[in-house]
Amino acid sequence: MKRKSFILVLYFGCFLTLTGCWSQKELTDLAIISAMGIDLTENGEYASTLQIINPSNVAGGLQGGGAGQGPPVSIYTATGSSIIEMNQRASKKLPRRRYYAHTNVLVIGEELARKEGITGILDAIERHQEFRMTAVIIIAHGVKASDLLKVLTPVDKIPANKIIKNLRFTEEQWGEVFTLNLQDVKKDMTAVGKSPVISGFSIEGDPVQGSKMENVQTSDPETTLSATGLAIFKEGKLVDWIDGKTARGTVLILDKIKNTGISFDWKDKKDVGTFQVIRMNSKNIATMKKGKPKITVEVKAEGYLSEIRTAVNLTDPKILIEMEDTIEKTIKEEILLAVEEGKKVKSDIFGFGQVFHQNHPKEWQKLKAEWHDVHFPELTVDVNVEVYIRRTGLRNNPSVLKQ
Amino acid sequence: MEKAKIGAYQFFVLLLLFELGSAVLVPIAIGANRDAWIAILISTVGGVLLFFVYYRLYKFYPQLTPTEYMEKLLGKFFGKILAFAYILFFVYISARVLRDFGEMLLSFAYVDTPLFIVNTLFILVIIYALQKGIEVIARTGELFFNLLYLLAVIGFILIISSGLIDLNQLKPYLEQGWTTVFNVVVTETLYVPFGEAFVLSVILPYIKDTKKIKYAGIAGIVLSGINLSLVMAINISVLGIDLATRSQFPLLTTVQSIQIAEFLERLDVFFMVSMVIGIFFKASIYFYAAVSGTTILFKFKEPSKLVYPIGLVILFMSITIANSYSEHLKEGLDLTTRFLHPFFLVLAPVFLLAIAYVKNRKRKKK
Numbered sequence: 001m002k003r004k005s006f007i008l009v010l011y012f013g014c015f016l017t018l019t020g021c022w023s024q025k026e027l028t029d030l031a032i033i034s035a036m037g038i039d040l041t042e043n044g045e046y047a048s049t050l051q052i053i054n055p056s057n058v059a060g061g062l063q064g065g066g067a068g069q070g071p072p073v074s075i076y077t078a079t080g081s082s083i084i085e086m087n088q089r090a091s092k093k094l095p096r097r098r099y100y101a102h103t104n105v106l107v108i109g110e111e112l113a114r115k116e117g118i119t120g121i122l123d124a125i126e127r128h129q130e131f132r133m134t135a136v137i138i139i140a141h142g143v144k145a146s147d148l149l150k151v152l153t154p155v156d157k158i159p160a161n162k163i164i165k166n167l168r169f170t171e172e173q174w175g176e177v178f179t180l181n182l183q184d185v186k187k188d189m190t191a192v193g194k195s196p197v198i199s200g201f202s203i204e205g206d207p208v209q210g211s212k213m214e215n216v217q218t219s220d221p222e223t224t225l226s227a228t229g230l231a232i233f234k235e236g237k238l239v240d241w242i243d244g245k246t247a248r249g250t251v252l253i254l255d256k257i258k259n260t261g262i263s264f265d266w267k268d269k270k271d272v273g274t275f276q277v278i279r280m281n282s283k284n285i286a287t288m289k290k291g292k293p294k295i296t297v298e299v300k301a302e303g304y305l306s307e308i309r310t311a312v313n314l315t316d317p318k319i320l321i322e323m324e325d326t327i328e329k330t331i332k333e334e335i336l337l338a339v340e341e342g343k344k345v346k347s348d349i350f351g352f353g354q355v356f357h358q359n360h361p362k363e364w365q366k367l368k369a370e371w372h373d374v375h376f377p378e379l380t381v382d383v384n385v386e387v388y389i390r391r392t393g394l395r396n397n398p399s400v401l402k403q
Numbered sequence: 404m405e406k407a408k409i410g411a412y413q414f415f416v417l418l419l420l421f422e423l424g425s426a427v428l429v430p431i432a433i434g435a436n437r438d439a440w441i442a443i444l445i446s447t448v449g450g451v452l453l454f455f456v457y458y459r460l461y462k463f464y465p466q467l468t469p470t471e472y473m474e475k476l477l478g479k480f481f482g483k484i485l486a487f488a489y490i491l492f493f494v495y496i497s498a499r500v501l502r503d504f505g506e507m508l509l510s511f512a513y514v515d516t517p518l519f520i521v522n523t524l525f526i527l528v529i530i531y532a533l534q535k536g537i538e539v540i541a542r543t544g545e546l547f548f549n550l551l552y553l554l555a556v557i558g559f560i561l562i563i564s565s566g567l568i569d570l571n572q573l574k575p576y577l578e579q580g581w582t583t584v585f586n587v588v589v590t591e592t593l594y595v596p597f598g599e600a601f602v603l604s605v606i607l608p609y610i611k612d613t614k615k616i617k618y619a620g621i622a623g624i625v626l627s628g629i630n631l632s633l634v635m636a637i638n639i640s641v642l643g644i645d646l647a648t649r650s651q652f653p654l655l656t657t658v659q660s661i662q663i664a665e666f667l668e669r670l671d672v673f674f675m676v677s678m679v680i681g682i683f684f685k686a687s688i689y690f691y692a693a694v695s696g697t698t699i700l701f702k703f704k705e706p707s708k709l710v711y712p713i714g715l716v717i718l719f720m721s722i723t724i725a726n727s728y729s730e731h732l733k734e735g736l737d738l739t740t741r742f743l744h745p746f747f748l749v750l751a752p753v754f755l756l757a758i759a760y761v762k763n764r765k766r767k768k769k
Binding site: 190191358359 | 511512571574575642643646660668
């Protein structure tokens with residue numbers, strides 16, 4: 001009997017200790033940070049912007065009755081001389097405990113990226129147990145990170161989610177920008193033969209107006225966020241922005257494009273056709289010729305014709321082969337445009353150096369030291385493109401072709 | 404010596420769990436940079452050779468534990484001294500493994516919890532298991548072996564299907580040449596984890612089917628070597644050499660990078676579970692070796708009673724051993740793998756084997 005009661009007491013003792021509430025954090029006490037922005041202030045300190053989810057407003061919105069209740073996110077800012085310090089200082093304003101495990105977006109202000117670079121500030125984030133290295137990193141193009149995070153967005157209520165989805169679907173369907181997480185950036189930054197390129201986001205419209213609820217209560221929001229261009233980095237610092245075809249060429253070399261429409265000229269008529277890519281991959285091959293490095297970019301693209309606005313007989317396979325050649329040239333031009341841009345700022349954003357390191361380690365030892373400044377700008381880049389038009393959609397000939 | 408019977412399969416499982424133990428969690432052989440996986444594979448060959456040394460020793464005295472045959476081989480006085488040194492070594496390494504466990508948990512999950520609490524809870528579990536005897540540990544091993552491999556296979560599939568593996572990261576091969584690789588093999592990976600198989604000679608006398616020991620041992624070492632090499636290759640190809648080198652626990656970082664279909668992510672628990680399983684067996688077996696040695700050396704009748712005091716020693720040692728994790732690691736590299744492991748895991752066994760050869764040849768001549 002005594003033994004039994006002893007065991008009983010032990011059992012209850014276990015209940016007290018086994019609940020695991022050593023550092024318990026109640027859900028209602030957490031400030032879930034969806035995005036974090038870092039800027040440089042005028043006196044050289046860091047300014048952080050924390051975008052915090054208002055759980056009740058997000059849930060209300062989903063059921064349709066939540067409009068007018070308040071914004072789905074709130075912004076808190078703080079300044080400090082180090083990343084950790086300023087974020088902890090933000091707790092003076094925050095009624096809850098900061099929680100980083102759901103921080104999916106890190107926004108770096110352009111000024112910070114240009115003046116100080118991103119190498120140093122990533123350390124604190126990398127070291128942190130809560131912060132995830134799978135968070136997406138973007139650069140605020142032409143604006144402050146704090147302004148970017150303030151803008152409220154329709155459809156996807158939480159701006160951080162909008163940014164991620166925006167990037168992902170642009171990458172899948174168009175290709176001027178691509179998703180890059182912190183781990184990828186770290187990998188690129190530490191590889192000698194590669195510099196990172198990071199997608200940029202900018203504000204269209206008035207930032208102040210964008211932070212108000214009215215912004216999401218109209219069908220045509222006054223202020224929107226849009227992915228604009230790629231930021232080229234050199235030695236950890238932002239040096240240039242690329243956009244449009246140059247940007248797509250870059251993403252193409254990096255083999256990140258899944259789907260895209262390539263407009264091409266046909267018989268002196270500009271951009272009359274569109275080639276819809278279904279599968280595309282590129283490969284960089286490094287060779288050494290007489291001690292000189294050479295890169296061959298090999299691209300294979302497969303797809304169908306999705307638009308043609310000129311009289312051309314698409315039922316003739318020979319014409320399609322001719323068309324393939326034209327598209328190949330267009331893609332090649334785009335790639336060379338990107339390579340020229342990279343050479344101009346002397347930053348190997350394509351990872352050509354890395355390919356040399358991996359395949360010609362001995363020669364790389366000589367090239368390594370001055371790769372970005374001397375050898376990369378002088379590098380011969382050959383582009384081989386193979387395009388296959390597999391079909392022409394649901395119609396054969398365009399109606400403009402009179403038979 | 405307690406009365407216990409262990410099957411050859413159980414021995415294989417224990418060996419495998421013991422070898423994987425903490426080695427799969429920390430960056431082993433990272434001194435060889437991108438060629439870490441090559442270094443591990445080479446060490447596996449060395450590990451098999453070392454296992455033959457231990458196995459031959461066992462063959463000379465199939466009924467005796469190392470503590471006993473040390474006395475026979477070196478004489479009463481020196482044999483006892485060496486056996487006692489081994490006990491200290493086992494206790495020390497057990498404490499180190501426990502410290503590894505605590506530091507890992509504290510670094511990434513239980514940041515606010517004191518090390519003492521975490522280590523105490525874990526040593527209590529180990530004490531409980533050891534008190535039940537080696538048979539229970541072996542059976543637990545069978546159970547957890549399946550779980551560990553299930554996790555490993557799922558994790559492997561997830562990593563591959565998330566498209567994270569970039570085999571180009573492993574290139575260029577042998578950038579620093581074979582010398583670096585062999586240097587790492589000889590100073591590091593040969594002992595941890597492969598040489599550590601010596602600790603399992605403590606349980607060799609319990610094994611029923613003596614004929615299968617050889618095959619179980621070789622299979623265990625080879626399989627664990629392949630596993631470790633594969634894990635390191637995956638770590639480097641996912642993280643790149645820089646991140647893999649700078650990560651305290653590369654496997655954790657690798658597992659954390661898995662992102663599939665928006666919801667299969669943050670699978671830290673994979674790492675956590677394999678860590679608890681691996682470290683449990685590694686610490687327990689070292690601990691058991693210490694207990695078994697003490698029982699025989701000091702002629703205790705009930706080994707299970709010894710578990711508590713030695714457990715306390717291990718617990719306190721694990722905390723006082725170093726001030727910081729960095730110091731703990733530094734101590735591991737500078738003291739343990741440089742002096743203790745080569746002596747206890749290679750030199751001493753080889754020396755004992757040599758004596759055993761000479762003695763037995765004399766006997767045969769007579």
